[in-house]
Every structure is written in structure tokens, then in C-alpha cells.
Amino acid sequence: MKWLSIIVRCCVLMVVVSCSKSETAETHLDNAKAYITDSKIDEGIIELKNAITKAPKNNEARFLLGKLYLQQGSGIEAVKELEKAQELKYTSNKVTPLLARAYLITNSDEDVISLNEKALELPDDLKSQYLAYNILANIRIQDNASAKKSEQLSIQLSVSTTYSYLSTAYLLLFDNELDAAKKAVNKSLDIFPENPESVMLLAQINTALGLYAEVSENYLNYAKIQPKSRIIVLLLADAALKEKDYESAEKYADSILKSLPNQPYAHYIKSIVRFESQDYKAASMHAKQAELFGFNSPQLKLVAGASAYYLENFEQSYHHLSAIVQYLPAEHPALKMFAISQLQLGLISEITETLNDFTVSSKDDKQFLSTLSLQLAEIGAIDDAKKLAAKITSKDSDNAEENISTGILKLMLNDPSGVTNLQSALSLKPDMLSAQLALVSAALQVNDFDKALEISKTWQDKYPNNPGAFNILATVYLKQDKLDLAKVSLNKSLELSPKNYFAISNLINIALKQNEPAEATRLSELGLSVFPENEKMLELYYVVARTDLNRRDLATSKIKDIFESSTDDLAFGLLYAQVLIDQNNYKDALSILDSFEASISSPAKLWQLSVVAHRNINKGNGVSAVIDKWIKTNPYAVEPIILVLDQYMRNKDVESALSLVDKALSGYQKNNTMLKAAKMQILLDNGKLQSAKSFYPEFLDSDINEKVVGGVDGRILLLEKNYLKAIPLLKNFYESFPSGKNVILLAIAQKGAGSTDESISTLEDFLEVKGSNNNVRSILANYYLETQQEKAIPLYEKMLLERPDDIVVLNNLAWLNLENDNVELALKYSAEAIKLAPNHPNVIDTRAMVLLKSGRKIDAWQAIMKAYDITQGKDPSISLNYAEVLIANDKNQEAMAVLTRIKSKNIEIMNRKEQLTNRVNPKL
Template structure:
């Protein structure tokens, strides 16, 4: 930059502002029209401050002077006050100042305020008459669409701008930005070079070229381009800002500070100036000064995503975590999905013992992090802290696979070796060495997760001890120890470890949740409730604890109002957290209280209008309320928000199918297939619609195309649609399953699917031969054998079922589920060993309602009614919503002659209405009483 020119400009600006102030003293008698003309003169001299003074004086005398309102908005914008500019421009529009002048300038103002959605929603349809205004407006629209990730609409708007005014430079710049966003940097630079060849003083083009060169790592070229922009327009703030950002990126803090002084003289109150002041102070680790600067910026641009993000970073460093959370959550919808705001928010939650919140922020992007090593590693830490060890190990391994050669990531290399089945001893030794020397806990967590996955509980405990020594004040180590001890069936030791975690941090929810689970197993629901209440004493806004209390109340038979009140407290405590709002909507929908669900959804959308999960829940509530049009509109918003998701179109198809608008449903499914051509759900929907319309050939064509796309996958179910229509296609289903078995082998559902397809196709004998051959070759395929046992049981072939269960039991003698099922079918055959099997199942897995139910019924059948009734009563205390167990209890009470108690139980079932399908039997039993 030419410093001499800059200083001359500063002196000129200072002197002219001073002169304007002196000249305006004592001019109270001047007419507003004269003041307006004077202001125009100052604007022509590039002196917006003096113009602002004149315009405000004119408006004091005549507030309805439309041109003065417009020019004041323009002057405020040039002076770096977009918030004030928006107010004045809207007033000018209200006073009917020509839209050709107001609308494009208002669009530019809203873009500076970080509000592209307002540009597209409010201004896109305003009719403009002059080609210049249309070109400017369409260019602003294109920028707004680009900021929202809607590249197709941006491209259309730019084409419209150039149609209105060919060779319009800002539109050409927009096309360059579009190419850059599509990662076509050479094409973008070529467009800029062409524009600069025609107009060498096009400072905006120099600025954009500098940005692109900087992105490509050409720092020197970028600085030269920014210098050219300032040669053309010395007071061009974006170029000033770009130079400062570049200097900060290179660590040249002193040079950046000098350049910032120049910018402060040019525009001391400009939001960009204050943002860079905050950045500079942040880089110097002067966090109080950074906080002061960023708050000055946010006063003028309170919705700025970058400003909010930086504010969150500053508060995080100042350990003001609630304030950091508030800023980051507000920035989240407007910043890149995998950007700093999300990463820092997750890290902050983990650091503060709120892994549930961290998981809620992580989950929406889990399908987008496969190529991001650091984000995958962060996901691993989130899952470890949430107790999902299997998932944690998977994400650590994925992270490692992307970056195995980084010397700072020996953790990654070790995880790759483990994931690929390499020398596990070497891999574990590497992890142990890294964990011993690393002050962080990533290697420790990866090591512990790997041991827990492999059920190597003693080794896990050794690694947990190392983590505890390193971080004695971190409750995570004690919570992990409790998990490992539970794996060893040491419930007492596990309890002590979980309690130790809560001693370290009484608000640590994962440990409280683990203790509550143990309390419930021990049939102590009051103790479980007290766990969560204790967390809330220390952390009254803990949404997870409030939701856990609501869940306990629901299990205890609480009314919808009682449960909703508890969930409502979680909503009030955490208004921007989607989890409690989703829970409230889900509660009402589950109870079929549609009006309440709709009201909760409307409240949620008002607070979180761009939260995909909230929009989805709102759409479901609207659909349940019968407002299909509104539901479709909501899913339209979701599609605009998540253009790479098939979910909105699949939901639309469901709504249209329910309305019997099958052609519209087909169009929605086809849109889903445009987003994801191999979406099996959409393809399945197309097949069903084709079948429904009698287009069997078309349905089969789609199914065959899918089979071509996925030659190694078993997609035979696509050929199983309408049994009658597809009868001739059963061989293709069978063939698809056989192909899948050849490609991936057993240990999955393919043998089951193949067997079921053979039976459905009428080839029962072939199915039997396949089952016999398969079990000879895969004797240890427990999943297939269990399927055969359940199939035989469903056909009342109890002898066949017993045979399969007994074989399963030989390989898994302590499997309580197999013992329970064997007990039931043996009981049907009056086998005296049935009770023996059921007793053992209950010893191995105590206090499991389904197992207690089986044993109780067998005891009652044998004549031990008292013990059977006690078991059923206890099962209902643990699972009060288990309606089938309640029906069994009522039958047993009738058999025991306890008619009053039986009537009470039956009345409870009758109140469930359609929610319990066996109402005919309930009514019959009530009549008998």
C-alpha cells in the first residue's frame, strides 16, 4: 500500500470533517432543502461524515424528506454503520423513495450485516425498472445465494444481472466468486484477469484476485493484488482488512498493528475495523481487549457469523463458558458445518463434562466428517465420554487411517494397525508410549476404547489408572473405570467409581446416569431420581438431567402433563438446545396430542428456524394435525437448508402418498434420487408406486438397475414388493441374495433373507435344503439358527424350535435370551425342564421384565400362583408400560380369584384404547368379571 497517499487521505478527511462541523455551527435557520444540497456536495467529495451531519439536521426539520433518508442511509453505510443504514433505507422505502435506488443499496447493507436470508426473502421479488438497478440487485441476490450455499440460484441471478447490463463488472466478479466456490480457481482467476484487462482500476477485482491467490498459498501475489486495489481506491476497507488478515496469518503482528492504525483513522467505528482489532488482540492473547473490540463490532452487526464465532473463541479463552456457548450456538447455523464454531462448541462441552451436549452438536455432521481426521478424532472423544465405546473405537480408527504418517499422530498409526488386524501387541505398545508422553488424553482414550471393545477389562483398568494419574481432577477417568468394572460384573466396584466421578464433579451427568441405571436394575427408582436431582442442584440448567427425570416420570406412569412439565423445564433452561424441544414434540406426538405437538413445534421453529431436526419434527407435527400443505412447505424449507439430504423429499413423498397424490409423491422421490441417485429408500418408493399403478415392468426395471449399481449387495428385497405382481421376479430376489452371499459371506442377515425369499416364492423344499446345507457348512451361525427357531415357534412347530434352541445353548450355555426362549417353547410341550431353563435365565440376567414374565407364566401353569404373581408384579414395577405383561398379570389374578385387583389392571389396559391392540381380549375378560 502507498502509505504517503494513505496519510494524505487521512489528513484530508480529518480537515474536511472539522471544517464541516465549524461551518454547520449556527446554521439553524437554514432550510432542509439547502442542507440536503449541501450534503450531496459532501458526498460528492467522499466525505460521508460531514454529509451525515447535514442530513440529520435536515431530517430534524422535515422527518419525511425521503431523499434525505436515502442519502443518510447511503452515508451511514459508507461510514461503516450498516445497522443505522438499514434503518434509514427502510424509512426511505416507506416514504416511497424510488425502489431502483433504495432496494439494491438495502440489499448490500443486509449482506454486510450477515443477513443473506433477508435479501432473498424480502427483496428478491421487488420490481425494478432500470437495467442498472436490476443488474445491481441481481448481483446482490447472487451473493446472498452464495452465502447460503445455493450455487444454482446464484448462477441464475448472475445471468440475469448480465442480461440486464452486459459486461456489468460486479456480476463478472460474482461469476468469479461462483467459480471459486466450485473450486475452479483457474477459471475464476481467468475471469478476473479478463475484467482487469478492460478495467485496470477495478479495485474489487484486485481484491478478489488477492483472496484467491491467498487461498492458493501465494501470499506475495495476494499482497501485491491488495496493493493494486488500494492504488485504485486508497480508502477501500476490504483491501485494508485483507492486508491485515494476511499479516496476522503470517505472524507479522507488529506490521498488522501498524496497518490497523491506518484503517482506524479511515473508519474507526466500522465493524470490520473492530473485528480486526479483536483478531489482533486475540492473537496477542490480550483477551480482555479482544472482548471489548468484538463487543463494539457486535453492537453494529449483532448477527455477523464471523463476529459471533470470534466472540465465542474469546469467551472460551477467558473461561467464560456459558457466554462462549451462547455466541457459538448463535453462529453455528451461519458458519460452515465443519467450521470453528462447531469444533470449539464440542470441545467446550467435553471440557465442561457435558458430553451429551457435545454429541447433539456432533450428530448433524457425522455423515460429513469421513475425510476430516481431526473431526473424526473429536468424534471418538465424544463417543468415549458418552460411554459408547464401540463407536469411539471406530471413529478413532477412521481418523487414524486418514493421517497415519504424521509424526505427531502415532496414536493414529497404532489405531490403524488395530483396525486392520495388524500386530496388536505392537499397536497397543505404541499407544501406551504416546499416552505416557502426551499431556493430552486422545491416546489414552483411544487405548482405553480399544481395550474395552475387546473386553480386555483388566488392561483397560491399567490404562484408566494412567489417565487418572495424568488428570486426577477429570471425572471421565472414574466413569470409565466404572464401565470397565461393570464389564467384570463387579457392580459394587462400579458403583464406587461412578460415585467417585460425582465427588470430583457433582454435575457430571454420565456418572449420574450410570448410577441411575444400576438403581433401576435394583428396583430403586427413587434413588435413580435423586441422582438426577443432585446433578440439578449443582447445575440447574442441565438439560440431560431434566430429560432423564422426565423419562423416569413417564416410566413410573406419570401423566402426559407431568412429563411435559419436566421436559418444559429443560426447554426453558436451554432454549437454544434442540434436544428438549424435540423430546417435547415427540412426547406429544407419541401420545397423539396433536395440538400440543403442533404448538411445541411452532415455538421450536420460532427459536431455531434453521435447525434441521426441528424443521423435521415440525413437519411431522403438521402432518399429524392434517395440515399437509404446511408440512410440505416446512419440508421445502428443510430441502433448501439441507440441499444434499434426501430426507425432506422422502418425507414429502410420505405426505403426498397419504393424500393419495401418487404422481406428486413420485416427483418427490425422483428429486430424492437427484440428490442421491443410489438412495435405496427412494428407489424402493418408486418401485412401490410403479407397482401400485400396475407398472410392473417399470418396477422391475428399477430393481434390476439397483442390482447393477450394487452388484455386491443383497438388494433382493427390492424384488419382493407386491407378492402377486412380483411372483415371476422371485427368482431374481433369490439370485440377488445368493450373489450377496458369495460377495460377503455369512455372519449377516443374507441367509435369512434368502431362506425367506425361497419360502415366499413357494419353494419350501428348496428352502429346507438350503437351511440344512447352510448349517452343515456354518454350524456356528447363531443368527440363522435363531431365525429358524423363531420361524418354527411361529408355526407352532415347538419340537423343531426346541431342537434349534438346544443347539444354540450348547454354544452359548449362559445366554439368558436363548434360555428364556427355550423355556417358553419347552413349556408349550409340557417339558418339566422348562422352569429350570427360565430360572437360570433370571439368575443370569436379574430384574429383566421379559424374562420374569416367562418364568411367572410357567410357575402359574405348574400351580405356584403366589410366586408367579409376585414376579409379574415386580416386572410391572420395573416396566409399567409393558402392556402385555399387565394383561398376563390380570389373567393370573383372575385365576387366583383376585377379581378386584384384576379389574383394576384391565381398566388400565382399556384406557390405552388403540395403543394396545388386544382390546378385544381385555373386553372379554372384563365381561367375565
């Protein structure tokens, strides 16, 4: 059966082949003509192709095939066959007009013009057709003179044809006489309604007139006349696009791309349609394809840039929009996209130039500028932020909402005039809680607690059932560290509004500060039940739970689960990394942190956690690289500079610290108040009085709190030892900013002015209110040593509980107990000090005198001799103690030699030298 099937197939094929061989080229040509007569174009084309296969030099077959191609709009195929017909000497009168049109629709304008000599031999009716094509070709190559000349030849012809009117219409359109051109082309169509060039020209005129519905109708008509024309499908798509008929436009573009996948204009249309459908990924892809295959237009750049923006591909958005941004009107939305792309790419200096002509004409515009200004301020570009903000804040308004937004923006940019706007907002709308809250915040910024309390209590009295009023009051109490009063207000707020994040979170913090773990736990459970996926609440929940291993693991698990459900959530990524760092899991924390791409807009916390993680891996070798990358990514960020500055100060490398600050202040941080304050502090802390005074004018030339300026004035007076003038300034500074360092400065000034008792009272009051502060205790203990030594010992003992390895505290305790004849305690403390600092001369000196007092004279001699050798006899106090120990060991001549070498202007030193000399002389 299988062989039989094969034999049957072979027989069939033989019959087909034998039949095929019997047909000649003439047969195929005759068949084609019959098909053409019956309007069976596709069948006619097949027969003509068969004829040409049999007789490649049959010029009639070539001509007829070219003509059919041309009738269907297949320009390239028509050119090929008509050129062959011309080459094979087919009748010139028939070939030339058709070949000219084939050249025209394939945009081969020079080839159209090259037929001019042959065309002039044509009969007038055919010559008229050619001249119409010639005019359009010359217009397209911008040879207007030749076009006009051809028009004159057309006018001189003996007949008026569809093409003579078409010629006139071409030139009228070129001269922008649209109505006249339309009349002329309609006359052309009256004579020959299916003239494809006339239909096409009518569509172009209607496009110029903005009659897009008529344009679509014209193109559809052209498509009927020229069904194989690919360009008409694109033109139909373009017309549909102009009519905002996106569905039809996409359908036409898809039909083109199906056969021509690299057609750039079809990709362009697809990009527009997909953009309008908010399918930005597809819009971006088609825009790229259009550009790749040679299409380039401002509209394409706009679509490509806007699509990339919505996809948050800011680099591509910037690339495309930068080519057209200079041509966009100031109010164009793409201008905002371009500015935000510049921000994301760190091109901060370009933003103000981009928005230089931008004018505010709507609430959206104000919101855009306000947000952008705050983002610039957040990354540290304060000057640029203020320039943009000025477009909003420079105008007065009688609208309460506008005044409050302006006021808040000003305050966030350190412009104190924002308070005036807030007050204006309240005068226009007295019940605005947001304005009241902003005024309280402004007062708290400058530590004006009285003003803040006045506003808060007024608001509370006015709105006793508004939880926000109690939150405002609690904010003031928290700032004053009055935790019990804050707690009362927060509980009342929580009572009025149980779903109250502000109240719950602050109550948790108060419970932690007041060491109430049970209450903190209760509140954290409450907070998590109300705000189960709030990142800040989860952070507090973990902080409360971290001391209980089981609860800590539960908190960690909750945070981990939320992060792993959305690993691109930066807030939870940072929280989980922070938790891992807290548990010393630095490598996993770093892995999470590295998964987020750093940019100029990255929060400082991302970098800070990365620094902490690197500091604990590989001996901290990666820290410098992280800080360098941070500065490079965001040159406006002050935090990395402060970190490096802190490291220099820890190493007591003052010159490097000052060099770093000077470099920053001469670059991106030129007006940074924090760095100016830091430089002034370094200069004052290190006693560089003249440098501080030289820097003072630049320090003043910034938005620095006047109370801080007063503190600096006081410190300069302190260095000048003008204690009486320094005291009121430093006192005011301390009261505004009650820190340990500031109370010490005040105490030093008071003591310098001769008020030792007052300085002691100042330090005691601070410790009573603030509690533990070893720096303050140390200064107070030193003052006690001068007048009330009995008070110094318990103070040092408290310090020792917090700093058990503090050599100074141990040494001072040993000496004080020695002075009070508490030899056993003196031995204990001196032994501990020696263990920590076996080569410190002062520690050895104290140990020697304690040993002497305990009766261990030889041990004392050996110890003090070591201290004396280390100081090379240049420390008078150690030398005197050495002489005393030598006398106790009956080494009087050696003691005398030591005493003889002691020289000092200190009266106490010289008196003791005299006493010891008198003890030696009687024995010599």
C-alpha cells in the first residue's frame, strides 16, 4: 500500500509538470489580460509572473506587471518592473508617466526629474500627468524655481486635465494658500475621482486645516484606490491618532508591524497609543524601537522621556527629555518630569536653571515646587531649595491654606519669617490645627517654651475634646523633658482617640525613659494591635521587646516576615537591617542594605547603618569606602562629613578636622550652618581664639539661632578671660540649651570670676536635675578638691560605678583617701590604677606615696624612682615626692641633690621644697 501511494503521487506530479510545460509565455500573458479585464488583479499578477519566468525579456509582461503593482500602491515592485520595461524598449508614451509616478510614491524625487526630457515628448494629456509629478518632486527637494517652471509648462498645454489642476494645487499648498489649494484639488477630483495623488493631496490639505475626520475619510478612499500601499496604512494610523481614535490607530500600526516589524513610524504610533493607555513599559519599548530604526522627532523624545519617568528610569528620562526641554513651554508637564529626573540623578545645579522660567499657575504647581524644595533641602542643597521656594513664598496671599503651606515651607528651610505666614493663616482661619501646631513647633525650635505653652494651652481650652490639642501640649512638655505632664496630656488624647499613633508611641518612649518595662510592654502590644504594619510602631515594639529573648525573637520574626513579603520596601529593609545589627548579625544586615540601590535621594539612615555594619566587619576596613561613596553620591550631604569630622576629633587631629570643614564650606556646603557651628566649636574647644574671632563674621553670615550666637560670644569672652561679661551670655546659652558641656562652660566662667561657690552650686543643680553626667561630676569633683574635699570622694565613687576603668578617677580616689588617712582604700584604688596605667608617672607617683604612708618605704622608693625617671626630673611635684621618699629611706644626700634641681615660680612648690630641705640639713 505504501509503494502504491508513492507511485500514484509520482503520476500526478508528472501530469502536472507535463501540463505546465505545454503553456507558453504568450498563453500566460493572454490569461493575465483576461483576468485584468475581469478586475481579477491578484490572478493577473500571478499569470504575468509566470509569463516573465518563461520569457524574462517580454517587455509587455513587464509593463503590465509594473502597472498592476502601481495601481495597488506597491511602489518599489512597480519601479522594478517599469524600469525593466523601459530597458526592454516598451512604448515610451506608456512607460514614462507610470514610471514617474512609481518614482514619486517611493520618494525618488531625483529620478522623477530625470525623466523630464523624455516626458516633454509625450502627448499633452500624458505630459500634464508627468508635470504634476515633476512639480511635487521639485517642491520636495526645495527647487521652487523648477517647480514654477513646470507649472508654466502645464498651463501652456492645450488641455485642462485632472493633473493640471493637481499641479496648481501643489503650488498653492506650497504657498500656504490652503483654501485655494483645496478648491483646485477638488476640481482635479471632479475630473478623475480616483486619482490617488489628488486624494492624497486633499488629505494633506485637510490635515493642515485641522479637519481630521475628513483626513481619515480621504485616507480610507486612498486605501481603496491603492490597496497594497503600506504608507497609507501609516497615514491612516496617524490620522486616527490625531482624532484620538487610539483603538483604530493601534489597529493600523499593528497591521504594518505584522509584515514590517522594524517600521519606525508604526512603532512611534504604538508608543503614543500605549502611553495614552498608561502602559508605560510598552510605550517605552516601542519608542526605543522607533528610534533604533531611524525615526526621530520631538514627540517621540517626549513619549520616550515621559514613559521612562513613569517607570522611574530617571537616567533614560533625562536622556530623552534633555534633547527637547529647551523647546518646551515653561508650563509643560514634561518640564517637571525633567527637573525630578535631574534631582534623582544628582544634577542639582541644573534644576534651578531648568525651572528658571517656571511660573506658578495652580495648586499643583505650588505643591510641585514645595515638594521639590523640601527634597532639595533634605539632601542638603539648601540654597537651591530656597531659590525654588522663593517662587512660592515671595508672594503674599489672603488664603489661609496657602499661608500655612508657605509658612511651614519657610520654617523647614530655616526662614523665621514663616512664623508671620502662620500667624496670617490663623487670623484668616482661627480654627486651623495645623497652623497652631506649626507655630508651636517654630517656638520649640528656638526653645521659646513660654510661647509654645501659651499657644498649646489656649488651643486645649478652646477645643477640650480635640485629641490634637492635647498632642500639641504634650509636644511642649516632651521638649522640656517634663515627662509626667506629657503623660497626662497623651493619655487624655488617647482617651479621646484610641487609634492615636502619636499618643501611643510617645507614651511608650516615656515608659522606657522612666524604666517602666511592664507599661512599655502593654503600650507596645496596644500599638501593634492598632498599627500592625506601621514601620515606626514595629521599631518601638522591638525596642521594648529586646531585653526579653522570647519577645525579641517574636518581634524580629514579625519584622522579617513583612520585609520578605516586599523586599523592595526600603523602610522595612532599613528596620530589619537595624534589628540584625542590634543582634550583631552584621553580614546579613549588610546584605540587605546592599540590595537597595543608593542614590542622591537615599535616606541618611541607609548610609549610617552601612557604616555601622562595616565598622564591625573586617576590622572596619570598609567604613572609609562607604563614607567616600556617600559623599560622591550626595555631595550635599553633611552627615558623612560630620562622621569623618568626629573621627578626626576622637583622634585629636584638630588640623585635619579644620581642613575638612574648610573644604566643605568652600564647596557644596558653603552656607551650611551646622558645619559653620562645628568649625566655631572646634576653634573654641581648642583655644584658637584669634582664628575664632577671624571666622566670626562668616559664622554670623548665616541663619544661626541668636541664642547660639550669644553662646559663641560668651565663649570668646571666656577665652579672653573676660569672665564677668561672659557669665550672662553663657548663662542664657545654658538655660536655652541645658547640656553638660554648656553648664561646665558657665561654671568655668563663674569660677574664673572668683565665684567658686556659685560655680559649685551651678554644677550641683545640673546633676540634681539631669542625673548622671561624668564630665560634670569630674569638674565638680575638681572644684571640691579645692574647698570641700570630703564631697569629692562620694562624687568620684559614683563616677567609678559608670567608668570602672577611668584612671583619673581611680588616681584621684587613691589620693583623696590617702589625704583622709584611709590607707586601705588608697592602696586598693592605686593598685587598680597601676594595673591600668603602669607607666603613667602621676599614677606611679600616687602609688608611691600611698605605699610610703602604709609603711612600705622600699616599695615606695622603687616606684617613685620610676616616675622620676620617666619625667626626667622635670615635674616639680613628682620631684618633691621623690625627695620625701628618699628622706624616709635615709638617702639624704640623694634627696638634697633632687631638691637642688627643683626650680619653680609656684609658691606652694617652693615652700614645700624649703620644708624638705630643712628636714635634710640637720641630718647632713
